Amino acid sequence: MSIRTLDDLLAEGVAGRRVLVRADLNVPLDKQSGAITDDGRIRAVLPTLGALVGAGAKVVVCSHLGRPKGAPDPQFSLGPVAGRLGELLGAPVHFATDTVGDSARSTVADLADGQVALLENLRFNAGETSKDEAERGAFADQLAAFGDAYVDDAFGAVHRKHASVFDVPARLPHVAGRLVLREVEVLSKLTSEPERPYVVVLGGSKVSDKLAVIEALLPTVDRLLIGGGMCFTFLKAQGLEVGTSLLEKDMVETCRNLLERANGKILLPVDVVVADAFAPDAAHDTVPVDGIPSHRLGLDVGPETVAGFSAALSPAKTIFWNGPMGVFEMPAFAAGTRGIAEAITKADAFSVVGGGDSAAAVRALGLDETSFGHISTGGGASLEYLEGKTLPGIAALEN
Numbered sequence: 001m002s003i004r005t006l007d008d009l010l011a012e013g014v015a016g017r018r019v020l021v022r023a024d025l026n027v028p029l030d031k032q033s034g035a036i037t038d039d040g041r042i043r044a045v046l047p048t049l050g051a052l053v054g055a056g057a058k059v060v061v062c063s064h065l066g067r068p069k070g071a072p073d074p075q076f077s078l079g080p081v082a083g084r085l086g087e088l089l090g091a092p093v094h095f096a097t098d099t100v101g102d103s104a105r106s107t108v109a110d111l112a113d114g115q116v117a118l119l120e121n122l123r124f125n126a127g128e129t130s131k132d133e134a135e136r137g138a139f140a141d142q143l144a145a146f147g148d149a150y151v152d153d154a155f156g157a158v159h160r161k162h163a164s165v166f167d168v169p170a171r172l173p174h175v176a177g178r179l180v181l182r183e184v185e186v187l188s189k190l191t192s193e194p195e196r197p198y199v200v201v202l203g204g205s206k207v208s209d210k211l212a213v214i215e216a217l218l219p220t221v222d223r224l225l226i227g228g229g230m231c232f233t234f235l236k237a238q239g240l241e242v243g244t245s246l247l248e249k250d251m252v253e254t255c256r257n258l259l260e261r262a263n264g265k266i267l268l269p270v271d272v273v274v275a276d277a278f279a280p281d282a283a284h285d286t287v288p289v290d291g292i293p294s295h296r297l298g299l300d301v302g303p304e305t306v307a308g309f310s311a312a313l314s315p316a317k318t319i320f321w322n323g324p325m326g327v328f329e330m331p332a333f334a335a336g337t338r339g340i341a342e343a344i345t346k347a348d349a350f351s352v353v354g355g356g357d358s359a360a361a362v363r364a365l366g367l368d369e370t371s372f373g374h375i376s377t378g379g380g381a382s383l384e385y386l387e388g389k390t391l392p393g394i395a396a397l398e399n
Ligand code: 3PG
Pocket: 024, 026, 066, 067, 156, 157, 160, 356, 378, 379, 380, 381
Protein backbone atom coordinates (compact mmCIF):
# COMPACT_ATOMS: atom_id res chain seq x y z
CA MET A 1 0.00 0.00 0.00
CA SER A 2 1.56 3.24 -1.13
CA ILE A 3 -0.22 5.44 1.36
CA ARG A 4 1.63 8.17 3.22
CA THR A 5 0.79 8.36 6.89
CA LEU A 6 0.41 10.91 9.64
CA ASP A 7 3.89 10.05 10.85
CA ASP A 8 5.32 11.01 7.43
CA LEU A 9 3.57 14.35 7.70
CA LEU A 10 4.74 14.91 11.28
CA ALA A 11 8.30 14.09 10.22
CA GLU A 12 8.13 16.91 7.67
CA GLY A 13 7.08 19.25 10.47
CA VAL A 14 3.63 20.77 10.78
CA ALA A 15 4.28 23.61 13.26
CA GLY A 16 2.40 26.68 12.05
CA ARG A 17 0.93 24.80 9.08
CA ARG A 18 -2.82 24.46 8.56
CA VAL A 19 -3.82 20.80 8.50
CA LEU A 20 -7.31 19.94 7.27
CA VAL A 21 -8.55 16.75 8.95
CA ARG A 22 -11.59 14.88 7.60
CA ALA A 23 -13.08 13.10 10.61
CA ASP A 24 -16.24 11.02 10.97
CA LEU A 25 -17.95 12.74 13.88
CA ASN A 26 -21.33 11.34 12.83
CA VAL A 27 -22.40 10.38 16.36
CA PRO A 28 -25.85 9.20 17.42
CA LEU A 29 -27.98 11.91 19.03
CA ASP A 30 -30.93 11.56 21.40
CA LYS A 31 -34.08 12.35 19.37
CA GLN A 32 -35.67 14.45 22.13
CA SER A 33 -32.78 16.27 23.76
CA GLY A 34 -30.26 16.24 20.91
CA ALA A 35 -27.61 15.03 23.37
CA ILE A 36 -24.76 12.82 22.09
CA THR A 37 -25.64 9.25 23.11
CA ASP A 38 -22.34 7.63 22.12
CA ASP A 39 -19.10 9.58 21.68
CA GLY A 40 -17.02 6.64 20.42
CA ARG A 41 -16.36 8.24 17.04
CA ILE A 42 -15.14 11.45 18.70
CA ARG A 43 -12.77 9.51 20.94
CA ALA A 44 -11.51 7.50 17.97
CA VAL A 45 -10.05 10.55 16.24
CA LEU A 46 -8.26 11.92 19.33
CA PRO A 47 -4.90 10.19 18.65
CA THR A 48 -4.60 11.96 15.30
CA LEU A 49 -5.81 15.32 16.56
CA GLY A 50 -3.64 15.08 19.68
CA ALA A 51 -0.53 14.39 17.61
CA LEU A 52 -1.20 17.39 15.35
CA VAL A 53 -1.94 19.71 18.27
CA GLY A 54 1.21 18.52 20.03
CA ALA A 55 3.25 19.26 16.91
CA GLY A 56 1.91 22.83 16.75
CA ALA A 57 -0.30 22.53 13.67
CA LYS A 58 -3.34 24.71 13.08
CA VAL A 59 -5.90 21.93 12.99
CA VAL A 60 -9.05 22.41 10.91
CA VAL A 61 -11.49 19.54 11.41
CA CYS A 62 -14.43 18.83 9.11
CA SER A 63 -17.14 16.13 9.25
CA HIS A 64 -20.67 15.23 8.30
CA LEU A 65 -23.44 14.47 10.79
CA GLY A 66 -26.60 12.65 9.73
CA ARG A 67 -28.04 13.13 6.28
CA PRO A 68 -29.14 16.76 5.85
CA LYS A 69 -30.14 17.56 2.29
CA GLY A 70 -27.40 19.95 1.12
CA ALA A 71 -28.64 22.93 3.16
CA PRO A 72 -28.31 24.03 6.79
CA ASP A 73 -30.62 22.09 9.15
CA PRO A 74 -30.16 22.89 12.87
CA GLN A 75 -30.93 19.35 14.08
CA PHE A 76 -27.74 18.20 12.31
CA SER A 77 -25.45 20.94 13.60
CA LEU A 78 -21.99 19.87 14.75
CA GLY A 79 -22.15 22.50 17.53
CA PRO A 80 -22.68 19.94 20.35
CA VAL A 81 -19.87 17.81 18.91
CA ALA A 82 -17.48 20.80 19.09
CA GLY A 83 -18.28 21.06 22.80
CA ARG A 84 -17.64 17.37 23.46
CA LEU A 85 -14.49 17.34 21.34
CA GLY A 86 -13.15 20.29 23.35
CA GLU A 87 -13.82 18.45 26.63
CA LEU A 88 -12.01 15.36 25.39
CA LEU A 89 -9.06 17.31 24.01
CA GLY A 90 -8.88 19.46 27.15
CA ALA A 91 -8.78 22.63 25.06
CA PRO A 92 -11.51 24.75 23.46
CA VAL A 93 -12.52 23.89 19.91
CA HIS A 94 -13.25 26.95 17.77
CA PHE A 95 -16.55 26.25 16.05
CA ALA A 96 -17.39 27.79 12.68
CA THR A 97 -21.14 28.21 12.14
CA ASP A 98 -20.77 27.55 8.42
CA THR A 99 -18.56 25.18 6.44
CA VAL A 100 -16.81 27.37 3.87
CA GLY A 101 -18.39 30.81 4.45
CA ASP A 102 -17.40 33.93 6.42
CA SER A 103 -17.47 32.18 9.80
CA ALA A 104 -15.23 29.36 8.56
CA ARG A 105 -12.79 31.78 6.89
CA SER A 106 -12.35 33.94 9.98
CA THR A 107 -12.24 30.95 12.36
CA VAL A 108 -9.44 29.36 10.34
CA ALA A 109 -7.59 32.68 9.89
CA ASP A 110 -7.65 33.32 13.65
CA LEU A 111 -6.24 29.91 14.68
CA ALA A 112 -3.01 29.99 16.64
CA ASP A 113 -0.47 27.15 16.44
CA GLY A 114 -1.74 24.08 18.29
CA GLN A 115 -5.37 25.21 18.20
CA VAL A 116 -8.32 23.27 16.78
CA ALA A 117 -11.27 24.50 14.71
CA LEU A 118 -14.34 22.50 13.70
CA LEU A 119 -16.29 23.52 10.59
CA GLU A 120 -20.08 23.16 10.47
CA ASN A 121 -21.58 20.02 8.87
CA LEU A 122 -20.14 19.33 5.40
CA ARG A 123 -23.53 18.09 4.18
CA PHE A 124 -25.08 21.55 4.70
CA ASN A 125 -23.48 22.11 1.26
CA ALA A 126 -24.89 20.44 -1.84
CA GLY A 127 -21.38 20.11 -3.29
CA GLU A 128 -20.28 17.61 -0.63
CA THR A 129 -22.38 14.69 -1.84
CA SER A 130 -23.06 15.81 -5.41
CA LYS A 131 -22.77 13.26 -8.22
CA ASP A 132 -21.68 16.12 -10.46
CA GLU A 133 -17.86 16.24 -10.50
CA ALA A 134 -17.75 19.98 -11.20
CA GLU A 135 -20.09 20.81 -8.33
CA ARG A 136 -18.16 18.54 -5.97
CA GLY A 137 -14.89 19.98 -7.25
CA ALA A 138 -15.97 23.57 -6.64
CA PHE A 139 -16.81 22.72 -3.03
CA ALA A 140 -13.55 20.77 -2.66
CA ASP A 141 -11.64 23.88 -3.84
CA GLN A 142 -13.23 25.92 -1.05
CA LEU A 143 -12.40 23.28 1.57
CA ALA A 144 -8.86 22.76 0.31
CA ALA A 145 -8.22 26.51 0.73
CA PHE A 146 -8.31 25.91 4.52
CA GLY A 147 -5.37 23.52 4.57
CA ASP A 148 -1.72 23.21 3.59
CA ALA A 149 -2.08 19.45 4.02
CA TYR A 150 -4.94 16.96 4.34
CA VAL A 151 -5.37 14.07 6.76
CA ASP A 152 -8.13 11.51 6.24
CA ASP A 153 -9.14 10.01 9.57
CA ALA A 154 -12.81 9.46 8.67
CA PHE A 155 -12.80 5.68 8.29
CA GLY A 156 -16.61 5.56 8.57
CA ALA A 157 -16.89 7.66 5.39
CA VAL A 158 -14.13 6.19 3.16
CA HIS A 159 -16.77 4.35 1.10
CA ARG A 160 -18.37 7.66 0.09
CA LYS A 161 -17.27 9.43 -3.09
CA HIS A 162 -17.82 12.82 -1.47
CA ALA A 163 -15.93 16.07 -1.92
CA SER A 164 -14.22 16.01 1.49
CA VAL A 165 -13.29 12.34 1.12
CA PHE A 166 -12.42 11.97 -2.56
CA ASP A 167 -11.80 15.38 -4.15
CA VAL A 168 -9.93 17.30 -1.46
CA PRO A 169 -7.01 14.83 -1.34
CA ALA A 170 -6.53 15.42 -5.08
CA ARG A 171 -5.90 19.09 -4.24
CA LEU A 172 -3.58 18.87 -1.21
CA PRO A 173 -0.65 16.79 0.04
CA HIS A 174 -2.53 13.94 1.75
CA VAL A 175 -1.95 11.27 4.36
CA ALA A 176 -3.94 8.65 6.28
CA GLY A 177 -4.59 9.38 9.95
CA ARG A 178 -4.02 6.91 12.79
CA LEU A 179 -7.61 5.66 12.84
CA VAL A 180 -7.81 4.99 9.11
CA LEU A 181 -4.49 3.13 9.22
CA ARG A 182 -5.50 0.96 12.16
CA GLU A 183 -8.88 0.11 10.61
CA VAL A 184 -7.36 -0.92 7.29
CA GLU A 185 -4.66 -2.94 9.03
CA VAL A 186 -7.23 -4.89 11.05
CA LEU A 187 -9.75 -5.45 8.24
CA SER A 188 -7.04 -6.58 5.86
CA LYS A 189 -6.30 -9.43 8.29
CA LEU A 190 -9.86 -10.66 7.74
CA THR A 191 -9.62 -10.56 3.97
CA SER A 192 -6.15 -12.04 3.60
CA GLU A 193 -5.59 -15.15 5.70
CA PRO A 194 -8.05 -15.30 8.59
CA GLU A 195 -7.15 -17.91 11.17
CA ARG A 196 -9.84 -20.62 11.14
CA PRO A 197 -12.53 -21.29 12.06
CA TYR A 198 -13.65 -17.88 10.77
CA VAL A 199 -17.17 -17.11 12.00
CA VAL A 200 -19.20 -14.07 10.97
CA VAL A 201 -22.27 -12.83 12.83
CA LEU A 202 -24.61 -10.53 10.92
CA GLY A 203 -27.65 -8.72 12.26
CA GLY A 204 -29.45 -5.48 11.60
CA SER A 205 -32.72 -4.85 9.91
CA LYS A 206 -32.30 -5.30 6.16
CA VAL A 207 -31.07 -8.20 4.05
CA SER A 208 -30.82 -5.84 1.09
CA ASP A 209 -28.13 -3.82 2.93
CA LYS A 210 -26.11 -6.97 3.66
CA LEU A 211 -26.65 -8.94 0.49
CA ALA A 212 -23.36 -7.97 -1.16
CA VAL A 213 -21.32 -8.80 1.92
CA ILE A 214 -23.11 -12.13 2.42
CA GLU A 215 -22.31 -13.04 -1.19
CA ALA A 216 -18.68 -12.03 -0.73
CA LEU A 217 -18.27 -13.80 2.61
CA LEU A 218 -19.99 -17.11 1.86
CA PRO A 219 -17.01 -18.69 0.07
CA THR A 220 -14.58 -17.39 2.73
CA VAL A 221 -16.22 -18.05 6.09
CA ASP A 222 -16.68 -21.30 7.97
CA ARG A 223 -19.94 -20.23 9.63
CA LEU A 224 -22.33 -17.32 9.01
CA LEU A 225 -24.77 -16.65 11.87
CA ILE A 226 -27.74 -14.48 10.98
CA GLY A 227 -29.94 -12.69 13.52
CA GLY A 228 -31.56 -9.28 13.84
CA GLY A 229 -34.52 -8.04 11.84
CA MET A 230 -33.17 -9.55 8.64
CA CYS A 231 -33.44 -13.12 9.94
CA PHE A 232 -37.20 -13.06 9.32
CA THR A 233 -36.77 -12.81 5.57
CA PHE A 234 -34.51 -15.90 5.77
CA LEU A 235 -37.03 -17.73 7.98
CA LYS A 236 -39.77 -16.89 5.49
CA ALA A 237 -37.52 -18.32 2.76
CA GLN A 238 -37.50 -21.56 4.75
CA GLY A 239 -41.28 -21.62 4.51
CA LEU A 240 -41.99 -20.35 8.03
CA GLU A 241 -44.61 -17.77 8.97
CA VAL A 242 -43.13 -14.65 10.58
CA GLY A 243 -46.27 -12.81 11.78
CA THR A 244 -45.86 -9.04 11.55
CA SER A 245 -42.06 -9.19 11.86
CA LEU A 246 -39.87 -7.12 9.57
CA LEU A 247 -39.98 -8.78 6.16
CA GLU A 248 -38.47 -7.84 2.80
CA LYS A 249 -40.85 -9.70 0.51
CA ASP A 250 -38.82 -9.04 -2.62
CA MET A 251 -35.75 -10.62 -0.98
CA VAL A 252 -37.34 -13.95 -0.02
CA GLU A 253 -36.34 -15.65 -3.25
CA THR A 254 -32.78 -14.30 -2.93
CA CYS A 255 -32.54 -15.64 0.62
CA ARG A 256 -33.81 -19.05 -0.50
CA ASN A 257 -31.12 -19.12 -3.15
CA LEU A 258 -28.41 -18.09 -0.64
CA LEU A 259 -29.49 -20.84 1.76
CA GLU A 260 -29.28 -23.40 -1.03
CA ARG A 261 -25.78 -22.35 -1.97
CA ALA A 262 -24.55 -22.01 1.62
CA ASN A 263 -23.92 -25.74 2.14
CA GLY A 264 -25.09 -25.49 5.72
CA LYS A 265 -22.70 -22.64 6.57
CA ILE A 266 -25.60 -20.29 7.38
CA LEU A 267 -27.10 -20.69 10.85
CA LEU A 268 -30.51 -19.12 11.57
CA PRO A 269 -32.36 -18.56 14.86
CA VAL A 270 -34.36 -21.45 16.28
CA ASP A 271 -36.36 -19.30 18.70
CA VAL A 272 -37.31 -15.63 18.86
CA VAL A 273 -38.83 -13.14 21.29
CA VAL A 274 -42.15 -11.97 19.85
CA ALA A 275 -44.09 -8.92 21.03
CA ASP A 276 -47.52 -7.35 20.51
CA ALA A 277 -45.95 -4.08 19.32
CA PHE A 278 -42.65 -2.33 18.66
CA ALA A 279 -42.54 -0.75 22.13
CA PRO A 280 -40.35 -1.12 25.22
CA ASP A 281 -43.29 -2.20 27.39
CA ALA A 282 -45.06 -4.44 24.85
CA ALA A 283 -46.20 -7.85 26.11
CA HIS A 284 -43.75 -10.49 24.83
CA ASP A 285 -42.90 -14.20 24.87
CA THR A 286 -40.24 -16.51 23.52
CA VAL A 287 -41.45 -18.93 20.85
CA PRO A 288 -39.83 -21.44 18.49
CA VAL A 289 -39.42 -20.05 14.97
CA ASP A 290 -42.17 -22.34 13.67
CA GLY A 291 -44.59 -20.92 16.23
CA ILE A 292 -44.63 -17.17 15.53
CA PRO A 293 -48.25 -15.99 15.99
CA SER A 294 -49.69 -14.13 13.00
CA HIS A 295 -50.36 -10.91 14.98
CA ARG A 296 -46.98 -10.62 16.74
CA LEU A 297 -43.53 -9.46 15.63
CA GLY A 298 -40.08 -10.75 16.49
CA LEU A 299 -37.83 -8.21 18.26
CA ASP A 300 -34.95 -10.39 19.47
CA VAL A 301 -33.45 -13.86 19.12
CA GLY A 302 -34.28 -16.30 21.91
CA PRO A 303 -32.08 -18.15 24.46
CA GLU A 304 -31.87 -21.40 22.45
CA THR A 305 -30.54 -19.37 19.55
CA VAL A 306 -28.00 -17.64 21.78
CA ALA A 307 -26.88 -21.08 23.00
CA GLY A 308 -26.57 -22.43 19.44
CA PHE A 309 -24.77 -19.36 18.11
CA SER A 310 -22.46 -19.37 21.16
CA ALA A 311 -21.54 -23.00 20.48
CA ALA A 312 -20.65 -22.06 16.89
CA LEU A 313 -18.58 -19.10 18.12
CA SER A 314 -16.69 -20.92 20.84
CA PRO A 315 -14.08 -22.71 18.64
CA ALA A 316 -13.63 -19.66 16.35
CA LYS A 317 -10.18 -18.15 15.85
CA THR A 318 -11.44 -15.17 13.85
CA ILE A 319 -14.79 -13.43 14.35
CA PHE A 320 -16.43 -10.51 12.58
CA TRP A 321 -19.69 -9.15 13.98
CA ASN A 322 -21.90 -6.53 12.34
CA GLY A 323 -25.42 -5.67 13.43
CA PRO A 324 -27.41 -6.18 16.62
CA MET A 325 -29.42 -9.40 17.14
CA GLY A 326 -32.51 -7.52 18.34
CA VAL A 327 -33.83 -4.14 19.45
CA PHE A 328 -31.10 -3.83 22.09
CA GLU A 329 -32.09 -0.23 22.90
CA MET A 330 -35.16 -1.71 24.66
CA PRO A 331 -34.10 -3.79 27.70
CA ALA A 332 -36.79 -6.43 27.05
CA PHE A 333 -35.18 -7.17 23.66
CA ALA A 334 -31.49 -6.79 24.50
CA ALA A 335 -30.65 -10.31 25.75
CA GLY A 336 -29.86 -11.72 22.31
CA THR A 337 -27.36 -9.01 21.44
CA ARG A 338 -25.81 -9.20 24.90
CA GLY A 339 -25.56 -12.99 24.76
CA ILE A 340 -23.86 -13.01 21.39
CA ALA A 341 -21.50 -10.20 22.39
CA GLU A 342 -20.52 -12.18 25.49
CA ALA A 343 -19.97 -15.35 23.45
CA ILE A 344 -17.67 -13.38 21.15
CA THR A 345 -15.59 -12.09 24.04
CA LYS A 346 -15.33 -15.60 25.54
CA ALA A 347 -14.01 -17.21 22.36
CA ASP A 348 -10.25 -17.41 22.06
CA ALA A 349 -10.42 -15.49 18.80
CA PHE A 350 -9.34 -12.29 17.09
CA SER A 351 -12.68 -10.47 17.11
CA VAL A 352 -13.71 -7.44 15.11
CA VAL A 353 -16.89 -5.51 15.77
CA GLY A 354 -17.93 -3.60 12.67
CA GLY A 355 -20.38 -0.82 12.49
CA GLY A 356 -21.77 2.20 14.23
CA ASP A 357 -24.72 0.25 15.67
CA SER A 358 -22.89 -2.82 16.92
CA ALA A 359 -20.14 -0.65 18.39
CA ALA A 360 -22.75 1.52 20.10
CA ALA A 361 -24.46 -1.68 21.34
CA VAL A 362 -21.22 -2.88 22.95
CA ARG A 363 -20.93 0.38 24.88
CA ALA A 364 -24.66 0.81 25.62
CA LEU A 365 -24.79 -2.70 27.12
CA GLY A 366 -21.85 -1.81 29.34
CA LEU A 367 -19.59 -4.51 27.84
CA ASP A 368 -15.85 -4.22 28.19
CA GLU A 369 -14.59 -2.73 24.90
CA THR A 370 -11.09 -4.06 25.52
CA SER A 371 -12.32 -7.66 25.43
CA PHE A 372 -12.80 -7.32 21.66
CA GLY A 373 -9.83 -7.33 19.29
CA HIS A 374 -11.01 -4.25 17.44
CA ILE A 375 -14.15 -2.13 17.39
CA SER A 376 -14.49 -0.50 13.99
CA THR A 377 -15.94 2.99 13.64
CA GLY A 378 -17.21 2.17 10.16
CA GLY A 379 -20.48 0.38 9.45
CA GLY A 380 -20.98 0.57 5.71
CA ALA A 381 -17.26 1.21 5.26
CA SER A 382 -16.14 -1.99 6.99
CA LEU A 383 -18.74 -4.05 5.09
CA GLU A 384 -17.64 -2.62 1.74
CA TYR A 385 -14.02 -3.27 2.67
CA LEU A 386 -14.87 -6.93 3.36
CA GLU A 387 -16.77 -7.08 0.07
CA GLY A 388 -13.46 -6.25 -1.59
CA LYS A 389 -14.76 -3.04 -3.12
CA THR A 390 -12.49 -0.14 -4.00
CA LEU A 391 -13.15 2.51 -1.37
CA PRO A 392 -12.98 6.02 -2.86
CA GLY A 393 -11.43 7.54 0.27
CA ILE A 394 -8.63 4.96 0.37
CA ALA A 395 -8.06 5.09 -3.38
CA ALA A 396 -7.70 8.88 -3.14
CA LEU A 397 -4.93 8.48 -0.55
CA GLU A 398 -3.07 5.96 -2.71
CA ASN A 399 -2.61 8.43 -5.58
C1 3PG B 1 -21.94 6.04 9.01
O1 3PG B 1 -22.59 6.40 9.98
O2 3PG B 1 -22.03 4.89 8.53
C2 3PG B 1 -20.96 7.00 8.40
O3 3PG B 1 -20.82 8.14 9.18
C3 3PG B 1 -21.37 7.32 6.99
O4 3PG B 1 -22.61 7.97 7.01
P1 3PG B 1 -23.56 7.85 5.74
O5 3PG B 1 -24.01 6.43 5.67
O6 3PG B 1 -24.69 8.83 6.00
O7 3PG B 1 -22.75 8.25 4.52
